[in-house]
Amino acid sequence: MALKDITLGQFFPGNSPLHRMDPRTKLIGIVLYIVALFLAKSVLTYGILFALLATLIAISRVPLKSILRGMKPVVFILIFTAILNLLYTPGETVLLKWWILTVTLEGVRTAIFMVVRIMMLITATFLLTYTTSPILLTDGIENLLGPLKRIRVPVHELAMMMSIALRFIPTLIEETDKIMSAQRARGADFESGSLLRRAKALVPLLVPLFISAFRRADELAVAMECRCYHGGEGRTRLRRLTYRALDRVTIAAALFLCAGIFVLGRFGL
Amino acid sequence: MQPIIETKQLTHIYSEGTPFQRAALNAVDFTAYRGEYLGIIGHTGSGKSTLIQHLNGLLKPTSGQVLYEGQDIWSDPKLTRQTRFNVGLVFQYPEYQLFEETVYKDIAFGPGNMGLAADEIDARVRRAAAFVGLKEDLLDKSPFELSGGQKRRVAIAGVIAMEPKVLILDEPTAGLDPVGVESVLSNIRDYHLAHNATIILVSHSMEEVARSVDRLVVVNDGSIPFQGTPAQVFRHGQELEDMGLGVPQMTRVFNRLRAMGANIDGSVYTVEQARAAILRAKGVG
Incomplete structure (x- = not known):
């Protein structure tokens, strides 16, 4: 088992315009894109959104292979959605009728649209995480959620917890890999046997992993306190987020896109 | 001498096919x-x-x-697993792999995985504990109550208890105090002599390696630039320094003396050898 092959955090380093864009722009853009996806009802509007996504992927220079690989875990959901929509969409043109199962033309249509919609939705969010480093992403989220501080949502603390968690994912993966190797060197077998046996085999892995996670958390807390960390109040930032011309244009374009898709929908397109 | 482990044109590339691709070993x-x-x-x-x-x-x-006693260890899954028992590997900071409730159980983990009989496991646990100088009364304690040095010994005992024919130790003395370093090194030597086992000691401390080993292999940038007896290897003083490794202090002193024109042996790396070399030089002069 090669743990290091898991693309968690998924950031794909690069220097495309998409990489350089303000994370807030990308977050807002993604939300608007998803809204547009749900407003789209016709082949035309889907086509527009698909072309846009393809262009963005081309600009980002993220290999298509990596994006498709990320699709693997959702294949089951896709199939499930397709089958449900296929069987339970009422309609007039019956294509197939067998026992209690009925497939209508509308059902086929909805199933295809649903699957394409989910795939595009996932690809779009992948594009976000592939082109934005986790740290920038949390910075962006913290900034966008800023107004919630007024109603006492601990935005800074949440963002800090998130960035710490993200920061330690690779460390913990490395640690897991190391402990796993050490136990395998003592003959531990993580890969064969019944489910119960395999669950039991995880004990020699999980105990040291938890102990080291707690030790690390403790050390990190001490190190942060040594540097006078006491929450977000009055804290200045090393990286300041600034909207540039490209960001403004992008947000405007995204808003326009949403409105456009909505209007087209009104005209039955 | 008969080879026990060999690698032939061994190449390893991490994260192949991603932007993080990196060759760690190159036809070794x-x-x-x-x-x-x-x-x-x-x-x-x-x-x-x-x-x-x-x-x-x-x-x-x-x-x-990778060949163990002439057989490719990847030719058969059973052989791969057997090789793990024949070739014991103690990782860096092995104390972080301890997990059992008692020291005894933790040391017994390896032998238990080998499928040995209970009395054989018991005998091996006690032998291994004695080897690394753990007292009997510590065996029933939780490994997490022990000091750092004691934990390290428990972890080493956990590998020794499998009684491997080859024992590999990755920086076994890292982070120990001088007394701890001495005792761990002498435990390793004891195991080497008692079982006629092959020992592979990985280190970046020239001093430590120089006084323990018969033969030395230098790894740099995924390949082996030179190997031989410590004396042979330390003749490459300048190259070693360029790799950021350096030579033992004594070798450096003697190289400096030679550069100043003294007619003495340059392949010295321990204090005893230095003493002998100076006496020899004096006797000649």
Whole structure:
């Protein structure tokens, strides 16, 4: 088992315009894109959104292979959605009728649209995480959620917890890999046997992993306190987020896109 | 001498096919002989850890072969697993792998996985504990109550209890105090002598390696630039320095003396040898 092959955090380093864009722009853009996806009802509007996504992927220079690989875990959901929509969409043109199962033309249509919609939705969010480093992403989220501080949502603390968690994912993966190797060197077998046996085999892995996670958390807390960390109040930032011309244009374009898709929908397109 | 482990044109590439792709080993031919005390030196990231993890089948070569007693360890899954027991590997900071409720159970983990009988396991646990100088009354304690040095010994005992024919130790003395360093090194030597086992000691401390090993292999940038007896290797003083490894202090002193024109032996690396070399030079002069 090669743990290091898991693309968690998924950031794909690069220097495309998409990489350089303000994370807030990308977050807002993604939300608007998803809204547009749900407003789209016709082949035309889907086509527009698909072309846009393809262009963005081309600009980002993220290999298509990596994006498709990320699709693997959702294949089951896709199939499930397709089958449900296929069987339970009422309609007039019956294509197939067998026992209690009925497939209508509308059902086929909805199933295809649903699957394409989910795939595009996932690809779009992948594009976000592939082109934005986790740290920038949390910075962006913290900034966008800023107004919630007024109603006492601990935005800074949440963002800090998130960035710490993200920061330690690779460390913990490395640690897991190391402990796993050490136990395998003592003959531990993580890969064969019944489910119960395999669950039991995880004990020699999980105990040291938890102990080291707690030790690390403790050390990190001490190190942060040594540097006078006491929450977000009055804290200045090393990286300041600034909207540039490209960001403004992008947000405007995204808003326009949403409105456009909505209007087209009104005209039955 | 008879080889016990060999690698043939061993290449390992991490994260192949991603932007993080990195070759850690490049067509390495490595041999460890039966019953020898071998040292591997190389700085962090040189590929030495990757190399040793191939020797007991934890990592699979990207290309090339790993042979244990002449057989390719990847030719049969059973053989791969058996190799893990024949070639014991003690990782860096092994105390972080302890997990059992008692020291006894933790040391018994390896022998238990080998499928040995209960009385054989018991005998091995006690022998291994004695080897690393753990007292009987510690065996029933939780490993997490022990001091850092004691934990390290428990972890080493956990591998020794499998009684491997080859024992590989990755920086076994890192982070120990001088007394701890001495006792761990002498435990290793005891095991070497008692079982006629092959020892592979990985380190970046020249002093430590120089006084323990029969033969030395230098790993740099995923390949082996030179190997031989410590005296032979330390003749490459300048190259070693360029790799960021340096030579033992005594060798450096003697090289400096030679550069100043003194007619003495340059292949000195311990205080005793230095003393002998100076006396010899005096006797000649």
